[in-house]
Amino acid sequence: MNKLYRDLYKKIYKIRCVEKKISTMYKHQEMRCPVHLSIGQEAVAAGVCANLGKKDEIISTHRSHAHYLGKGGNLKNMIAELYGKDKGCAKGLGGSMHLQDLDNGIFGSVPIVGSTIPIGVGIAFYSKFFLKKNNITTIFFGEGATEEGVFHESINFASLHKLPILFVCENNLYSVYTGLKDRQHVNRSIKKIVESNGIESHTSTGNDVLDVYSLAKESINKIRKKKGPIFLEFKTYRWLEHCGPNWDDNLNYRPKGELKSWMNKCPLKKLRGKIFSNSKKNNTLDKIEKKINYEIENAFQFAKNAKFPKKEILNKFIYSN
Amino acid sequence: MRKIKFNQSVKEALTLSMLRDKKVVLMGLGVTDPKGIFGTTKDLGKKFGSTRVIETPTSENAITGIALGAAIKGMRPILTHQRVEFSLLSMEQIVNQLSKWHFMSAGKQKVPIVIRMIIGKGWGQGPQHSQSLEVLFSHIPGLKVVAPSNAFDAKGLLIQSIKDNNPVIFFEHRWLHDISGNVPKKSYDIKIGKAKIIKKGKDITIVSFSEAIVQVMRIYKFLKINGIEPEIIDLRTLRPIDKKTIINSVKKTRKLLVIDNSWTTYGISAEIISIVTESIFKKLKKSPQRIGIKNVMIPSSKELAKHCYLNSKNILEKIISITGKNINKKKKNLFLKKINTSESDIPYKDFKGPF
Ligand SMILES: Cc1ncc(C[n+]2csc(CCOP(=O)(O)OP(=O)(O)O)c2C)c(N)n1
Ligand SMILES: [Mg+2]
Numbered sequence: 293m294n295k296l297y298r299d300l301y302k303k304i305y306k307i308r309c310v311e312k313k314i315s316t317m318y319k320h321q322e323m324r325c326p327v328h329l330s331i332g333q334e335a336v337a338a339g340v341c342a343n344l345g346k347k348d349e350i351i352s353t354h355r356s357h358a359h360y361l362g363k364g365g366n367l368k369n370m371i372a373e374l375y376g377k378d379k380g381c382a383k384g385l386g387g388s389m390h391l392q393d394l395d396n397g398i399f400g401s402v403p404i405v406g407s408t409i410p411i412g413v414g415i416a417f418y419s420k421f422f423l424k425k426n427n428i429t430t431i432f433f434g435e436g437a438t439e440e441g442v443f444h445e446s447i448n449f450a451s452l453h454k455l456p457i458l459f460v461c462e463n464n465l466y467s468v469y470t471g472l473k474d475r476q477h478v479n480r481s482i483k484k485i486v487e488s489n490g491i492e493s494h495t496s497t498g499n500d501v502l503d504v505y506s507l508a509k510e511s512i513n514k515i516r517k518k519k520g521p522i523f524l525e526f527k528t529y530r531w532l533e534h535c536g537p538n539w540d541d542n543l544n545y546r547p548k549g550e551l552k553s554w555m556n557k558c559p560l561k562k563l564r565g566k567i568f569s570n571s572k573k574n575n576t577l578d579k580i581e582k583k584i585n586y587e588i589e590n591a592f593q594f595a596k597n598a599k600f601p602k603k604e605i606l607n608k609f610i611y612s613n
Numbered sequence: 614m615r616k617i618k619f620n621q622s623v624k625e626a627l628t629l630s631m632l633r634d635k636k637v638v639l640m641g642l643g644v645t646d647p648k649g650i651f652g653t654t655k656d657l658g659k660k661f662g663s664t665r666v667i668e669t670p671t672s673e674n675a676i677t678g679i680a681l682g683a684a685i686k687g688m689r690p691i692l693t694h695q696r697v698e699f700s701l702l703s704m705e706q707i708v709n710q711l712s713k714w715h716f717m718s719a720g721k722q723k724v725p726i727v728i729r730m731i732i733g734k735g736w737g738q739g740p741q742h743s744q745s746l747e748v749l750f751s752h753i754p755g756l757k758v759v760a761p762s763n764a765f766d767a768k769g770l771l772i773q774s775i776k777d778n779n780p781v782i783f784f785e786h787r788w789l790h791d792i793s794g795n796v797p798k799k800s801y802d803i804k805i806g807k808a809k810i811i812k813k814g815k816d817i818t819i820v821s822f823s824e825a826i827v828q829v830m831r832i833y834k835f836l837k838i839n840g841i842e843p844e845i846i847d848l849r850t851l852r853p854i855d856k857k858t859i860i861n862s863v864k865k866t867r868k869l870l871v872i873d874n875s876w877t878t879y880g881i882s883a884e885i886i887s888i889v890t891e892s893i894f895k896k897l898k899k900s901p902q903r904i905g906i907k908n909v910m911i912p913s914s915k916e917l918a919k920h921c922y923l924n925s926k927n928i929l930e931k932i933i934s935i936t937g938k939n940i941n942k943k944k945k946n947l948f949l950k951k952i953n954t955s956e957s958d959i960p961y962k963d964f965k966g967p968f
Contacts, residue, residue, distance in 0.1 A: 324958055325737030325913050376737060376914030387737045387913030403741055404698060405671050439670035440702065467671055469646035475670040543647040600916035606909050 293576045296342075297567050300501050301577065303338035304560050306584050307358045310367065313588055314357075314374065318537035322596070323374040325387030326403075330358035332499075332531035335559035336462050337362035339504025340430060340524075343512045349397045349419075349429045351412040355462075355530075356391045356401035359432045365393040367587060368594040377598035384601045385609070405467075406440035409433055409459075413446045416455040416521075428456040428515045435525075436467035438482050439475060444489075447523070451490040454520035458511060459486070461525045462498060468534045469545040486523040498526025499557040502566065529554035614795040620652040622764040622796045623729075623785065626771035627654065627691065629800045631661055634689060637775055640667045640676060641693030641729075650693055651731070651790050677703035677728075681711055685722045689775060697730040697746050697784070704749075711780040712755030723778045727771070732786045732874075734824070734922065735958040739913035745823070745875035745906070750782045751852045751884075757805055758851040760784040760874070762826035764794035766849055769803030777805060786824035786874070788960040808855035810862065814842035816936050818862040820885050821872035822848040825905075829872055831925045832932075835948050839940045841932060851881055856888050863889050867898040868935050872928060873905030880905060904931050919957035925949075 311329045318327065330337065333355075341362035344350070352359040360370060366381065373380030374388050382390050389403040399415060402408055412431035419427040437443055438461060450457050461482060465472050487493040492514070496507050504526060511522040531551065533540035541551050567577065617625075631637045639654060639661075645668050649655030658666040669676050673694070680690040694700045700707070707728070714724050733743045751758045757779055761767040767785070774781040811826070812833060821829050826847050836843055844862050848855065863869050869889055871882035882903035889901055907921040926949050933940055 324915050325739065326742075373913075376916060380914075382913075384914030384917060385740070385910075385912040387739045389742075390739060390913070403739075404702075406702075436671045439672045441672065441674050442702075468643055469648065470642060470668050474645075474668040545647050601912075601914055603917065603920050606907065606912065606917060606920060610909055 293567060296505070297563070298576065298580065299342055300338055300505060301563055301567065302580055302584065303342065303362050304334045304501060304563060305581060306588075307334040307337060307361045308560050309584060309588055310361060311357060313592065315532065315537040317592065323388075324376060325374060325389070326535050327374065327388045327537065328355040328535050329532050329537070330355055330530070332554060332559070333462055333464060333528045334358050335501040335504050336460065336498045336526045336528055337432070338559075339501045340458070340460055340508045342505055343508045344397070344428070344430060347397055347425075348427055349399050349412075349415050350432065351399045351408045351415065351429070352391070352401040352432045353405070353408060353434060353437070354389045354401070354403040355434065356432070357388070360391045360393065360398055360401070363398050364396045365391065365398050366396070367591045369393065371591045371595040372598045375595040375598065376600065377595055378601040379594070379598040383605060385605070406433065406437040406442045409437060409443050410446040413450050413455060413457060416450065416457045417453065420453065420455055426516050428458055428512060430458040430460055432460045432462065434467065435461055435463040435465075435472070435482065436475070437461075438485070444485075447486055447489045447491060447521075450521045454518070456515050456518070457521040458508070458515060459491075459521060459523040461523070463525055463527050464530045466530065466534070466546070469543070471545070482525050483523070491521050491523050493523040493525070495525040495527070498528035499554075499559045499562060501559055501563050531555065615798065616793045617764060617796050618791055618793050619764040619767050619785070620790040622768040622794070623653040623771060624655065624657070625796070626768045626775070627657060628660070630772055630775040631657070631665060633800070636687055637689045637691065638665050638667065638683075639691045639693070640669055640680065642669050642671055643695060644668060644693055650695060651787070653790070654693070673699055673702040674706060677706035678710065680726050681706065681714060681724060684724050684726050685714065689725045691727045691729060691775065693729045695731055696733050696742050698741050698744060700728065700730055707750070707756070707780070708753055712753045715779065716755060724780050725778045726780045727774045727783050728780070729783045729785060732784060732823070734786070734788055735918070735960070737913040737915060737918070737958060740910040743911045747784055747823070747851055747875060748880050751881060755780070756852060757781045758784070759805060759849065760823040760851055761849055762789065762823055762847050764792065764796050766803060766809070766847070768796055769801050770805065770849065772800055773802045773805055776802070781805070784823060788824050789827070791960065792827070803849070806850045806853045806855055808849055808858040809847045810844060810858065811847050812843065812845040814844040815866055816842045816938070817844070817868040817870060817932060818846065818859070818866045819843045819870050819872060819932070820846045820848060820859055821874075822851065822881070823874045825872045825874040825923055828923050828925050828928060831952055832929050835929070836932065839938070839944070841936050841938050843932065848881075854884065854888070856892075859885060859889065860892055864893055864896050867896055869897070869901035870931055870935055871901070871903040872923065873903060874923075875905055876908050877903045877905035878908055899935055902931060902935055904928060915958040922957060924957065925952060
C-alpha cells in the first residue's frame, strides 16, 4: 500500500478509536473532566498534521484530541491527563481541555473560544523574527471562534507581518447547540473575510482526508517559502454531543437526516474505500488496526495504573523561578 | 408552600419579568437551545419569540456593548454567560462603559442591564471553568453585584435586578441550580443591598454567600447540638454591601468568621473583615477570621481539586477554634464521616452533568 495512504489511515483510525474508547469508558466516571470528542472531524487533523514536522507548532481549542493525536502527541500521557493522573501531559492539572505535548510541538489547548488564536500568532511571530528557521505554526479553531473580535485582530497582525501561520478553521456548523444560521448571516464568508485581510484563503470539504492533505501540503509549502500566512476552512461535522460521550440527535437541534448524511461522508470509510479501490489486499490494514488497538488498550491501562498527583504540586507552578 | 429548584425559580423570574415588561429581552449563546442554560431559559424562546429571546454569536465583547446601546434607548437586556470566564472577554465594556455610562452622562442616561454569570465547580473543569470571580465586579463603582444562595432569593432578587435601572451582575452557582426551596408562584421583589440573617445565634457571626452557604448549613445542626449557636448571615448582595446587618450581628456575637466562595486574598472576605474592624474593632473578642478556596489555580484532577474547594470539615474546625468550644473528637469525626460525600467534585452522588 502507498505510504501516504498508510500514514493517513493510521492517524484517522487512531483518532477514531481513541475517541470511541473514551466515549465507552466515560460512564465509569474515572475520567472526571468535560470531553469534547472529535468523531466525524478526524480528516482535518490527520490531513493537516501529516504535512507537519515534529518541530512545527500547533495550538488548539476545547476540541483538541484529534489535533493532539494527529500531531503525534503522546497517547499514554493524554489518557492519563483525562484520568487526572500525575503521568498526564499536564500532570492532571488541566484535563481534556488543556492538552499539550511540547516534545511534539503541541503548545496548548484551552476552553476559552478564540483565545489560542493570538497565542498561535505570537508563536509564529517569534519563529519569524527570532528563530529564523523554517517552522510554521498551525492554529486550529472552530467556526464559532471567527465570531470573536480577537480572531479579526489576530489575522490582521499575522497578515501585516507575513507570519508563517496556517490558520485551520473546522466549520462543523455548530457552536454547542446553536446552528450557523442563528449566529452568522447566510452570506457571511469566513474565507472572504480573511482574504480581505490580505491572506490567501481557501474553503474545502473536510471529510476527505486526501483533499485535506493536498490542500494543506500546497499551502504549507507556500508558507515555508516565506509567503506569509494562509487560511483554510474545512467543512466537517461533529457526530456526538458537543460536550460528553453520548449521541444527542434526539435533542433535535439539528435538522432530521443531517447527521446521517454526514455519517455517510465518514472520513474513515472514505479513505478505506480509496485504499481498497487501489489494492485488493487488506492485511496491511488489519495489521495497522491491531497495532493501534493494542496501543490504545495499553494507554488506558497505563492511565488507570498511574498515581494521582501529590498535593504538593498545587503550590509548585503558581510562579516560575 | 410549593418547592421548586433554583434553576426553575430563575426561569420563573425571567418569565414573569418578560410578561410584565415588553422591553425585557433575553440574550446569550444557548438561550434557545434544547438544554436552555441549565434549564433556566428552556422553552422561553417558544413562548416569547425570537425578538425577545435572542441567540447570539460567540461575541461577548460586542454583545455587551450592543446591550448597552439598546439599554440607553429603553431596552432592558438580560445577558447570559454559561461560565463567568466567558464574560471576561467583555470586561472593557463592563468596567469602562456599562458601569460609568450613567455617571458620564451626568445622570441623563440609564443602563438597565442584567448580566447573568454562572460559576462552575467540580467535575475536573479545571483552571478556566471553575473560578468564582465575584470580587472582580464587586470592585467597580456603578455595578451592582448579586449572588443568591437559594431558590427563593434567586427569584426575588432576579426580578428586582431586572427592574433596577443600573447594570446588575447576577451570579448563579452551578451547584445551586438543582437545589429545591420554597418559592411562591407570584412575582415578588427582594431588595438589592440587603443581607439576610438565616440563623439567629449568639456565639459567632458567620458571613457567607452563594454556594458557600450550603457548605455552612450542612454543619449547622451539629454545631447547635454541641452547644455552638452561630448567627449566619447570607449576604445575597455583594455590592452595595449591607454593612448594618453585619455590624449589628458582630456587635452582639463579638466574633466573626467570613466564608468566602472564592480566594480570600483581596476577596469579599477581606472587604467584610475591613468593614468590621474599621467600625467596631473594640467590640471584637477575637481577631476576625476568613476561609475560602485555596489560593491557587483550580486543577482538573479531582484528587487535587478536593484540596482547593471549600469543605465543611475546614469550616467546622475554624468555628470550633474561634468559639473556643470543645466538641468531643469522636463525635466530630463520626459526624464528618457521615456528611462526607465520597466525591468532592460533584454536588450529589447521582450528578452526571451537564457541567
Ligand atoms: C469565550 C467563550 N465563549 C463561550 C464559550 C462556550 N463554548 C464552549 S465550546 C463552544 C463552541 C464553540 O464553537 P466552535 O468554535 O465552532 O467549536 P466546536 O465546538 O464546534 O468545535 C462554546 C460557545 C467558551 N468556551 N468561551
Ligand atoms: Mg463549530
